[in-house]
Every structure is written in structure tokens, then in C-alpha cells.
Amino acid sequence: MTDAISSILSQIRAHELQTRGPLAEAPAGNAIDVGGAGRLGGGSTVAAPGFGHTLANAIDKVSQTQANAGSLQQAFELGDPRADLARVMVAMQQSQVAFRATVEVRNRLVQAYQDVMNMPI
Numbered sequence: 001m002t003d004a005i006s007s008i009l010s011q012i013r014a015h016e017l018q019t020r021g022p023l024a025e026a027p028a029g030n031a032i033d034v035g036g037a038g039r040l041g042g043g044s045t046v047a048a049p050g051f052g053h054t055l056a057n058a059i060d061k062v063s064q065t066q067a068n069a070g071s072l073q074q075a076f077e078l079g080d081p082r083a084d085l086a087r088v089m090v091a092m093q094q095s096q097v098a099f100r101a102t103v104e105v106r107n108r109l110v111q112a113y114q115d116v117m118n119m120p121i
Contacts, residue, residue: 005101005104005105005108007101008058008101008104008105011058012054012058015054015057015058015061016048016049016054058102059102061098062095062098062099062101062102065091065094065095065098066095066098066099068091068095069088069091069092069094069095072087072088072091072092073088073091073092076088
């Protein structure tokens, strides 16, 4: 299950890089760039998307994947010749994996929240 989480994190990072554009400098690997996030050579700052924005985009992508799989399934059931069984099954599996990964990320976030809330002061 760790590989699945690593895969999702790499997809989120790739999506974040796409959102920033080609001129943004990304921190290397797992580094967190606190002070200079999104700085360009001229010293001006570019507003980098936050965690909430990135999470919302990832959830929207899962929703789009599920909608795509549903529309392919419906087209197959209606006899559309462009919707072959293999494409429908692959789309359904992609949708299922994306949803499971989203649920797993949610479970991890809830667990982290509970751990923080249970910390002694």
C-alpha cells in the first residue's frame, strides 16, 4: 500500500508542476521550500497553489475519472461501437484505483489530525 501512496504523491507533485507552469522553480525531491516558494530570478513571487488547491484538483481529477468511466459504461450498454469492453474495463479499474487512493489519503489525513489532537500540551 506504500507504493500506491507514493504513486499518488508523485502524481500530485506532477500536477502541481503542471499548474505552476514552465517558469516556476520546484523544490527537489521531498524538500519543502518554505521561504522561496515560487520565486523567480527577478525576486518577484508567484503565488503557488496551496495544499487545499492541490487536494481539490486531485479530487476533481478522481471525479472526472469516475464520470468518464460511467459514460463509457453507459455507451457500452447502449451498444456504441466505439466503446469496446476492454476500454470500459480499463476505465472502471482506473476509476476504482483512483477512488481507493483518495480514500486512503483521506484516512491518513484523519489519522494525522487525530494524532495531533491527542498530543499533550
